[in-house]
Amino acid sequence: MKPTLKTRLAEPLRSTRGVSPPARGRGADAVRQSAATRIQIRKILVPTDFSRASLRALRCAVDFANRFDASLCLVHVVEPASFVTHVGNVPPAGSDRETTNKLHHKLVMLARKEVGPLTPVSPLVCIGKPFHEIARIARTVDADLILIATHGRGGLKRAFLGSTAERVVRHAPCPVLVVREKELDSGWHGPSSA
Amino acid sequence: MKIKPSKKPGSVVVEMNPRDSERLSQAAETTNGAPRPFELRTILVPIDFSACSRKALQYAIPLAKEFGATIALLHVVHVNYAAGPEFGAMDFPLIEADLRKSAEEGLAKLAAAEIQGQVAFVCLVRSGLEVIEIVDAAKKLESDLIVISTHGRTGLKHVFMGSVAENVVRLAPCPVLVVREQEHEFVKS
Numbered sequence: 042m043k044p045t046l047k048t049r050l051a052e053p054l055r056s057t058r059g060v061s062p063p064a065r066g067r068g069a070d071a072v073r074q075s076a077a078t079r080i081q082i083r084k085i086l087v088p089t090d091f092s093r094a095s096l097r098a099l100r101c102a103v104d105f106a107n108r109f110d111a112s113l114c115l116v117h118v119v120e121p122a123s124f125v126t127h128v129g130n131v132p133p134a135g136s137d138r139e140t141t142n143k144l145h146h147k148l149v150m151l152a153r154k155e156v157g158p159l160t161p162v163s164p165l166v167c168i169g170k171p172f173h174e175i176a177r178i179a180r181t182v183d184a185d186l187i188l189i190a191t192h193g194r195g196g197l198k199r200a201f202l203g204s205t206a207e208r209v210v211r212h213a214p215c216p217v218l219v220v221r222e223k224e225l226d227s228g229w230h231g232p233s234s235a
Numbered sequence: 236m237k238i239k240p241s242k243k244p245g246s247v248v249v250e251m252n253p254r255d256s257e258r259l260s261q262a263a264e265t266t267n268g269a270p271r272p273f274e275l276r277t278i279l280v281p282i283d284f285s286a287c288s289r290k291a292l293q294y295a296i297p298l299a300k301e302f303g304a305t306i307a308l309l310h311v312v313h314v315n316y317a318a319g320p321e322f323g324a325m326d327f328p329l330i331e332a333d334l335r336k337s338a339e340e341g342l343a344k345l346a347a348a349e350i351q352g353q354v355a356f357v358c359l360v361r362s363g364l365e366v367i368e369i370v371d372a373a374k375k376l377e378s379d380l381i382v383i384s385t386h387g388r389t390g391l392k393h394v395f396m397g398s399v400a401e402n403v404v405r406l407a408p409c410p411v412l413v414v415r416e417q418e419h420e421f422v423k424s
Contacts, residue, residue: 079297079300079422080297080298080301080422081422101410108301191404191405204405206404207401207404207405210385210400210401210404210413211385211398211401213413213415214415215415216294216412216413216414216415217412217413218410218411218412218413219404219407219410219411219412219413220410221407221408221409221410
């Protein structure tokens with residue numbers, strides 16, 4: 042039942058997308074432009090830590106997904122308390138499995154709440170170093186874009202709390218869009234103001 | 236939702252339960268609804284005339300087209316005044332003026348070659364330290380996005396050569412799209 046619903050809904054919507062240029066500022070020359078370079082985003086990877094900043098990233102990703110007909114891959118990475126060997130994906134055992142299940146459920150709930158019914162979402166919980174796992178998943182799912190939030194800490198705070206976003210930028214196999222929790226005095230209209 | 240053929244030829248019966256109608260109304264909201272979390276009006280693209288920065292521009296153009304935004308090309312001239320008298324008498328202001336002039340010409344040429352009148356653009360030349368000038372320009376222009384490229388160095392190379400892109404990510408007032416020199420691409424020609 043699910044796939045039929047999706048295909049039935051997706052088709053008419055895609056066609057309206059093509060014929061409603063005024064809403065998105067594309068004129069009659071959209072047809073001509075489509076021959077030139079264009080954006081093809083099929084899969085957006087959205088790492089989340091359930092913070093407010095990452096919620097903002099998720100909302101931006103949903104908007105991007107609607108705009109470019111992309112699917113989302115919502116990822117939460119759990120850092121294990123002790124990390125003995127660096128063997129990639131450590132198989133969750135015992136209590137780890139329990140927390141993973143719980144987090145997976147939380148992720149599904151978040152996806153259900155924030156993502157519209159027409160955008161395919163695949164929630165994913167991983168265990169490992171966040172930046173390492175994010176880059177690895179981006180490679181495995183062949184993501185076109187990583188949309189990540191940063192808390193935008195500077196100076197000492199940054200040195201101690203680290204920045205996963207920064208490391209993701211350095212290790213990612215694809216373009217990374219970094220969104221800030223609070224954009225400083227710019228003309229940026231974030232989801233919180235909308 | 237169930238769709239069945241009806242007794243009348245050429246028509247169907249659509250059975251819906253409340254959950255489906257809820258989903259449909261939600262779908263209508265997401266496609267027609269006014270709230271668009273991602274609005275772009277100005278995209279700042281720092282250019283250092285490398286192949287890498289040209290790629291950032293190639294990403295910015297379709298984005299600007301999609302969102303109806305203006306592209307601001309920025310080149311930062313960095314004259315090291317500290318490189319002192321051991322090189323003899325140097326007229327630093329003259330060097331800087333020279334560099335600025337050639338940068339302006341270079342930006343105009345690059346814009347003509349890459350943008351080809353597809354989107355509106357402005358060219359800016361500033362002098363100073365790259366990161367500070369880029370961030371300051373983003374604030375002044377109230378830019379909504381910075382598209383910047385990185386060489387993607389890691390490890391020792393990263394420590395020594397630093398990364399303008401990384402510092403921009405940290406200090407920028409707006410979202411930053413970081414594009415890599417060699418990577419998986421989403422802009423197709």
